[in-house]
Amino acid sequence: MINKDSPIPIYYQLEEKIKGQIEQGELKTGDMLPSEREYADRFEISRMTVRQAISKLVNDGYVYRKKGTGTFVAEKKIEQPLQGLTSFTEDMKTRGMKPSNRLIHFRVVPATSYTASALNIDEGAPVYEIQRIRLADGVPMALETNYLSESLNPRLTEEVVQSSLYDFIENKLNKKIGEATQIIESSIVTEKEMELLEVKKGSPVLIIERKTYLDDGTPLEVVKSAYRADRYRFMINMKRN
Amino acid sequence: MINKDSPIPIYYQLEEKIKGQIEQGELKTGDMLPSEREYADRFEISRMTVRQAISKLVNDGYVYRKKGTGTFVAEKKIEQPLQGLTSFTEDMKTRGMKPSNRLIHFRVVPATSYTASALNIDEGAPVYEIQRIRLADGVPMALETNYLSESLNPRLTEEVVQSSLYDFIENKLNKKIGEATQIIESSIVTEKEMELLEVKKGSPVLIIERKTYLDDGTPLEVVKSAYRADRYRFMINMKRN
């Protein structure tokens, strides 16, 4: 069950094993897990290693600990929202739809004061401005405009933005995306959005403004999107501190 | 600096100490932290204890690790959004506004099929239905309707809901709130919302549907809210997995 000679860390093997038992129904909601000491004995590993595995499961909401009592399988959440930060492309794939893009423009412009302060660069410094219609199964879902520093993201081309920007950033530029802050608000379509998104005048849209950071905290991009309210709902999961 | 005889765990003392140094500017963005071994030597504690402290800081985005190189202070985020799951009351206080409520109704009704499935109770079972106008500094911000199982939340009264529901749940009923999933969408006000929120016909609203769970995964409540788009923006932070 646990291979101590494997290059895969033991805590990770155990974590996946328990997760599997929960998903397969071998461990049901409310069941008490074997104690940490029992796992340690059974697999002849240290209790600290067991704790490392279980801690991750607690963090991900699979199980919860009760001091002096034990560790238990948490109730399954019926709807599983998007976990963590995702791109439009990843988002649509998860929802079982086929993402595509229609490029409106791809150009380099001088940073406005807002963009400059968000990206932590000088005002007027060159930034890529990428505007795209994002479609799912061929239907327009959103109008999205991205701003990225030119100097920090070389080799960005029209071809790249036809597919997935995040894929390029992570796998070609080898940068690690850390987190993002998003501001979400409700609004009514502008004239331009109305045409491009193919909706009626007065239609509601979900405006999402995202700032993405690398794992060292460097700002990566600013994105402003207008999503059709009739086609898109934003789903998130939040933890109590 | 570190008190080993204190009832406060050592890892927590160290975590707070480092966090303080970052916030005070003693450790600046990009600075390398002392190595784990150095912390261990300096405070005469185990390296595993140091790792426990630093792991929390990594999780909270204060620092990041680079394998084989060191641990570094991450760039400060300029805007700090709400961290984690909060109630309207807590939310408004954080934004520096004074929250208040106007109770529309407080009653017990039989669960609809939707409410029943969300709360994991039988259809027709009694649920509290609490509808309130939520105000900030006296201005209507949102119309909110909560549904909670009556049997699982005894002693809930009109008085309680005049202040903070979460405060009551956590401190009087001693239940631990775990997490929530939220669906956010954009819409146009209904007739009823229009009157109660004091906005014009055709105004956009942010619709938030929240399901809250206790830490063992038991559903606690279902909430449907309509926020005035001109007064409220939703801000969140998401991590890349």
Added chain:
DNA sequence: GAGTGGTCTAGACCACCCC
């Protein structure tokens, strides 16, 4: 009192990075 999770120790070997 027995069992549980929470914290902590004093080591160890590894892969990785930089010089």
Added chain:
DNA sequence: GGGTGGTCTAGACCACTCC
């Protein structure tokens, strides 16, 4: 080669819960 974080061990004592 020397320093770093990543993983792991085999113990220990504590507070807490349940019987």
